[in-house]
Amino acid sequence: MAKVTCIGLGPGDPDLMSVRAHRLLTSARIVAYFRKPGREGQARRMVEGLIPAGAEEWPMEYPVTTEIPVQDPGYNAALAPFYDHWAARLRSADADVVVLCEGDPFLYGSFMHLQSRLPAGMVGVVPGIPGMVGCWHATGQPVTWGDDVLTVLPATLPEAELARRVADTDALVVMKIGRNLAKLRRVLAAAGRLPEAWLVEHGTMPAERVRLLAEVGEEAPYFSIAIIHGKGRRP
Amino acid sequence: MAKVTCIGLGPGDPDLMSVRAHRLLTSARIVAYFRKPGREGQARRMVEGLIPAGAEEWPMEYPVTTEIPVQDPGYNAALAPFYDHWAARLRSADADVVVLCEGDPFLYGSFMHLQSRLPAGMVGVVPGIPGMVGCWHATGQPVTWGDDVLTVLPATLPEAELARRVADTDALVVMKIGRNLAKLRRVLAAAGRLPEAWLVEHGTMPAERVRLLAEVGEEAPYFSIAIIHGKGRRP
Numbered sequence: 001m002a003k004v005t006c007i008g009l010g011p012g013d014p015d016l017m018s019v020r021a022h023r024l025l026t027s028a029r030i031v032a033y034f035r036k037p038g039r040e041g042q043a044r045r046m047v048e049g050l051i052p053a054g055a056e057e058w059p060m061e062y063p064v065t066t067e068i069p070v071q072d073p074g075y076n077a078a079l080a081p082f083y084d085h086w087a088a089r090l091r092s093a094d095a096d097v098v099v100l101c102e103g104d105p106f107l108y109g110s111f112m113h114l115q116s117r118l119p120a121g122m123v124g125v126v127p128g129i130p131g132m133v134g135c136w137h138a139t140g141q142p143v144t145w146g147d148d149v150l151t152v153l154p155a156t157l158p159e160a161e162l163a164r165r166v167a168d169t170d171a172l173v174v175m176k177i178g179r180n181l182a183k184l185r186r187v188l189a190a191a192g193r194l195p196e197a198w199l200v201e202h203g204t205m206p207a208e209r210v211r212l213l214a215e216v217g218e219e220a221p222y223f224s225i226a227i228i229h230g231k232g233r234r235p
Numbered sequence: 236m237a238k239v240t241c242i243g244l245g246p247g248d249p250d251l252m253s254v255r256a257h258r259l260l261t262s263a264r265i266v267a268y269f270r271k272p273g274r275e276g277q278a279r280r281m282v283e284g285l286i287p288a289g290a291e292e293w294p295m296e297y298p299v300t301t302e303i304p305v306q307d308p309g310y311n312a313a314l315a316p317f318y319d320h321w322a323a324r325l326r327s328a329d330a331d332v333v334v335l336c337e338g339d340p341f342l343y344g345s346f347m348h349l350q351s352r353l354p355a356g357m358v359g360v361v362p363g364i365p366g367m368v369g370c371w372h373a374t375g376q377p378v379t380w381g382d383d384v385l386t387v388l389p390a391t392l393p394e395a396e397l398a399r400r401v402a403d404t405d406a407l408v409v410m411k412i413g414r415n416l417a418k419l420r421r422v423l424a425a426a427g428r429l430p431e432a433w434l435v436e437h438g439t440m441p442a443e444r445v446r447l448l449a450e451v452g453e454e455a456p457y458f459s460i461a462i463i464h465g466k467g468r469r470p
Contacts, residue, residue, distance in 0.1 A: 008364075015255040016362060018245065022254050104368050106377040107385075127251060127372045127439075129243075129362050133339050137362045142341040142350075147411075149400065150342075150387035157382060165384065176382075204362075 001122050004090050006099040006111040008128015009046050012205035016134065021126050024098050025050050032058035032090070033100040034110050042223065043100035046205075058097070060086050079113070087117035102223075103131035108154070108175065132173045135203035135225040138210050144171045146232030155180035155226075159187060167191040171230035178222035185213065188226075198227045236357050239325050241334040241346040243363015244281050247440035251369065256361045259333050260285050267293040267325070268335040269345050277458065278335035281440075293332070295321050314348070322352035337458075338366035343389070343410065367408045370438035370460040373445050379406045381467030390415035390461075394422060402426040406465035413457035420448065423461075433462045 007021035017025070025031070031051050035041025041059065051057070064078045090097055105111045107130050115123050132152065136143040144150050151169035153162060154176040166172060166187050174184060177199075188194040197213040201224040213226055242256035252260070260266070266286050270276025276294065286292070299313045325332055340346045342365050350358050367387065371378040379385050386404035388397060389411040401407060401422050409419060412434075423429040432448040436459040448461055 010253065011362070013255075016253045018251045018364065019254060019257050020248075020250040104364070106371050106379075107368070108379050108381075108383075109377065112377040112380065125372065127246070127364050127368050129253065129339070129364050130368065133342070133362050133365065136341050137360065142344065142347040144341075144343050144387075145347065146343075147389045147391050148343075149389075149392070152379075152385035152387070154382045154384075157384070 001091075001119075002093045003096045003124060004093070004099060004114075004118060004122055005096065005124040005126065006101050006105045006109075006115070007126040008101055008104045008109075009043060010129040011103060011131045011134020011137075011203050012046055012208075013134070014046060014050060016129055016204060018126060018128065021128065022050075024126065025100075026052060028052060028055050028098040029095040030056045030058060030093060030097040031100065032060055032086075032097055034060050034062060037061040043102050046102065047100060058089070083113040083117060087114050090114065091118060091122070101128065103134075104128045107132075131203065131223065132175065132225050132227075135200035136173075136227050136229075138200045138203040138208055139198050139227055139229070141229050143173070143227065144230045144232065146230075148230030148232040150230065155184050159183050162187045163190055166193060169228075170232065172197075172226070172228040174226035176222065177220045177224050177226060179219075181216070181220045182218065184226060185216075188213065193228060196228050200225050200227060236326075236354075237328045238331045238359060239328070239334060239349075239353060239357055240331070240359040240361065241336050241340045241344075241350070242361040243336055243339045243344075244278060245364040246338060246366045246369020246372075246438050247281055247443075248369070249281060249285060251364055251439060253361060253363065256363065257285075259361065260335075261287060263287060263290050263333040264330040265291045265293060265328060265332040266335065267295055267321075267332055269295050269297060272296040278337050281337065282335060293324070318348040318352060322349050325349065326353060326357070336363065338369075339363045342367075366438065366458065367410065367460050367462075370435035371408075371462050371464075373435045373438040373443055374433050374462055374464070376464050378408070378462065379465045379467065381465075383465030383467040385465065390419050394418050397422045398425055401428060404463075405467065407432075407461070407463040409461035411457065412455045412459050412461060414454075416451065416455045417453065419461060420451075423448065428463060431463050435460050435462060 010016040033043040101109050148170035150171040152173045199213040199216050201209040245251040268278040336344050383405035385406040387408045434448040434451050436444040
């Protein structure tokens with residue numbers, strides 16, 4: 001049975017991949033990655049120039065991404081057979097497969113839906129620097145000091161829940177922003193925290209952009225991340 | 236003026252250092268690291284065999300670690316001159332300095348206290364895989380799924396605050412456990428979450444140990460981390 005290893009690629013800059021992930025990638029025979037149909041895919045773009053000549057590429061194209069709200073039963077109904085299909089394909093691979101994952105595979109990654117469908121003995125996972133870590137580095141400041149509490153929220157949560165949690169933490173990371181930007185801005189303003197919130201797009205990538213969230217217009221990419229830095233103890 | 240670059244070493248396994256950190260380390264002329272007096276130091280131990288022959292080593296020995304509670308004014312009074320001293324020494328280095336940092340330097344790292352004392356132009360920081368990421372990988376399971384909320388808490392917080400926050404999150408990471416283990420166990424039990432809590436010591440290191448927190452005795456190392464996995468949406 002071939003081995004399936006998911007490697008965390010880190011936040012974007014290929015130089016921030018781990019030594020182990022880099023070694024697995026640059027010696028891979030089959031490289032698989034998720035993407036939206038018709039797109040190159042974020043993970044694939046990160047490894048441009050690092051996949052060995054002659055390696056097979058298996059793009060795993062999501063049947064649905066943000067067209068169906070995640071609360072809709074149709075969302076799981078569309079994704080479950082997709083993961084079933086690719087788990088079967090990986091199980092019957094005739095060489096070891098490296099699966100690419102942006103950030104860290106165990107922090108909101110999609111690979112977990114394949115892992116849960118594969119025999120434990122055939123799966124390996126290599127940690128990566130999470131995207132949020134790259135984004136707080138893009139701001140040039142530590143995210144937590146001393147005894148700060150850090151809360152990580154998906155912006156997809158209901159507005160009332162976001163509001164309650166944003167008002168009750170020292171440091172804050174908000175993921176999955178995209179079309180939830182206006183809601184997030186209302187919540188931050190209501191909590192009096194809008195002036196200290198940053199929006200980071202494409203952290204550590206060539207297109208990196210860091211702005212005060214208050215100064216951002218109506219739209220942000222799905223993979224942008226909001227950051228509020230903690231204020232803890234500073235000797 | 237020499238350059239001072241703090242490199243995140245990741246959770247422990249040197250193979251999980253970033254390609255950039257590895258390159259800077261293995262070509263360094265001066266390597267500085269924090270440690271407790273009389274100890275080798277966790278960061279130094281992680282890079283055994285990777286520091287070039289002939290490189291100078293500058294151990295920066297904390298005047299105090301856990302002997303004084305962090306709420307005590309004596310804590311900052313002891314640490315401020317220590318950071319002042321080393322910032323001055325780094326500023327006058329006659330070659331570039333690589334400063335080692337376990338995990339990610341911007342997540343509860345000590346380097347920030349040197350960075351805030353140095354001219355911005357002379358400082359660089361390389362992100363690393365945080366220790367908590369290595370610990371959730373040691374459990375073999377994803378920490379967040381779907382729209383899970385993740386809360387990161389230092390166990391040094393007051394018991395009532397820990398209790399409130401532990402009861403109000405999907406996924407949980409607790410850092411800085413050490414002598415706060417008994418308090419943390421009471422809090423988890425009161426919230427009904429003790430059965431699902433893991434304690435990871437030395438995640439990704441040769442001494443890695445993963446246990447249900449309920450089965451741990453009276454003591455845990457300061458660098459152990461508690462994990463509760465989220466239960467979010469699973470297609």
